[in-house]
Amino acid sequence: MSEPQELSAIARGWWWARDYVYAGIRQLAIVVQGWNPPARWRRGREDLPEVLLLPGIYEHWSFLRPLGDALNGAGYRVRVVHGMGTNRRGIAETAKRLGRAIERRPAPDAGRVIVAHSKGGLVAKQLLVSGADAAADGPHGLLGLVAVATPFAGSRMARLILDPSVRALLPSDETIVLLGRAASVNARIVSVFGRFDPHIPDGSLLEGATNIRVPVSGHFRILGAVETHRAVLEGVARLDGRSPTDQPGSPG
Template structure:
């Protein structure tokens, strides 16, 4: 193909071809290095740090304060995170508030990591924070009645009274783009260990097993204490649930529990 070309033209085309080869080689090196990059390192499970408790939809801190007080009495550094605005806006903004609270807790305590307890929508907020960069500094995420796969109650609100279903409500629907992104692929990314606790009698997160999280230790309360009678709003205040949370926040890996543990947990 190059025979009929002048020497200068031939040299030019050969030079361009060489540059293309170099560029393609460099691209291949980049792609291989990306594909072989190590996964995120797991956070040490042996050194529990401060505990951040994330409220549910609406942002009220009162439901989580008794659990925070119990943790404080047990010697843990526990803070209920205040969400921006009314706690019904963009869940990403709430995740940013959790990130700021984590930075403050780490600076204050000198710890390497934090533990997070997310109640209801607060569990989704915790997952957003982990997915968007928090994985390296959180040891354990515990969610209480979290609508990880949406709740049909939010769907109904969006259909019947859309003006009463702000962005945070929409993002908790079963067809939410936010939840679709979180649940695509690995629902429990590396870094922390994960525990999901819920009640089978939930009438707010519907269906209740929307709280089930692939890769987590899943603990329906009724599998631990079969006679337990509690709804969504009682989860953070229930003595058995609080005992389960304390057990799961201890040093070491999450602890599987069953009906044989009910009496020990106060059920």
């Protein structure tokens, strides 16, 4: 797969602006759409894995609402992982919190798949690395992870932010380095990313994983794109052992 697309400074600035406009709209959407996930998300086919949504740093679950709607429209039961706050804690600590949150409910027979954005993907990979789940019959019932726009190798852009929780995403951070070396779980990960990500200019390619590039740019805007929804559905199907052509449905 080719390297991340190189763009001019003007083009990069344009995508930065569009990305933050989209992020602002998603932040405000919660006022109109409500604080709680739609009740319909809890209904779906029992022969399909349950999907757990895990947002990134500073993100509310509503950032992933377009993805949740697409997944539920395809027949999946969708749940939001609560108790993560704004995802500013360390990756390892948050992964432990994630595990405890998942364990509060018994795993469905069809297992679970985490669909995460940005730092949420790192947290979910840390949970897989912890060794608590070797298969769907483990304590969390996890089949794997579909990560959207996740900085698996860190992001050099983190140096521009003073917040320690963001700077912990630098490529040189110890946790990022250790996660990068933990390749044994990569086969259980599907990494979905766009043509250009202003927050992760070096890309989200993960060796040993299933990598899917979509024809969309942006770190946040990618969440609302139909192409991304299709790629995520394909990723969940792969982790469930189904061919991408056997997907239960498609986004509307």
